[in-house]
Amino acid sequence: MSQVTHDDAHEGHAHASPGFYWMIGGILAVLTAVEVALFYIKPPGEQPLLLILSAVKFVMVIGYFMHLKFDSKIFTGVFVAGLTLAVFMVTALVVLYHHMPVTPVPVVG
């Protein structure tokens, strides 16, 4: 994108213009409005759509506002390591408690 310039090779910094940040902010606001519209309309596949929109917003904030897209990959690695563990933990616990059959434990003695 032409509004983003990579002018600091030392740490891979980039400086986007305020106009670019406004555009990202506008997209985030529109996506939030779409999420709420989905909540009220309740179309088929509402929940996966909500999760996808949420993930897009998440990635836009960390990529552009937190500058991960332009910064060193080491920062991305450090963040993604914690995030991956967290996502795995939440998913594992939800699956264990909501989707795994409960097997009665036999009473011994």
Next chain:
Amino acid sequence: MSEAVLEQQSGGGAAPQDDHHHTATGLNNWKVGFWTFIGSECLFFGTLLSTYMVYKGASLEGPYPRDIFDIPLTTLSTFVLLMSSLAMVLALDGVQKAKRKVAAFWLGVVVVFGGIFLGFQYYEFNHFVHEGLTLSHSVFGSTFYVLTGFHGAHVTVGVIWMATLLVQSLRGKLTPDKALQVEIAGLYWHFVDIVWIVIFVLIYLIP
């Protein structure tokens, strides 16, 4: 090895204010440390979110989420927090470009929007308590208040942090060589925002 590195290793020279000092990774240690902290915070909020999700629908008596959630109000507070993130990145841009008034204005917007978000949360909690949902009333009450309460506590810390930066900016002490301080504060603020992005969908919009 360059003279600059030798000078730093021997303890000579002034400590650099920006993020261009020499480290093993070539990256600023404060920034690496803060990203590590943010990674650990993902796990912190992950545990709270897991607890909410595991006990979702397990409350034996109401009020239930569908009875008391006010989606238009929460949408408004979500919008305010998102726009505060935009203000934060514009404030950082102002500091980096030595535009003191711009930086002070946007830092002020972050503080005000953060305060508005906390006001919404106070109103919501107050309303829920009047509806009979307290921390000890049900599993929903316990998990909801702990999760959103810890998020609110993070926002509060962020607002105080941004207010201190605003004061520095108004005093003319937030010069471009202090941009890293603002960038790290911004990372914290944006993280608080992305946590709310997840909470808004998983707690409020997905019943």
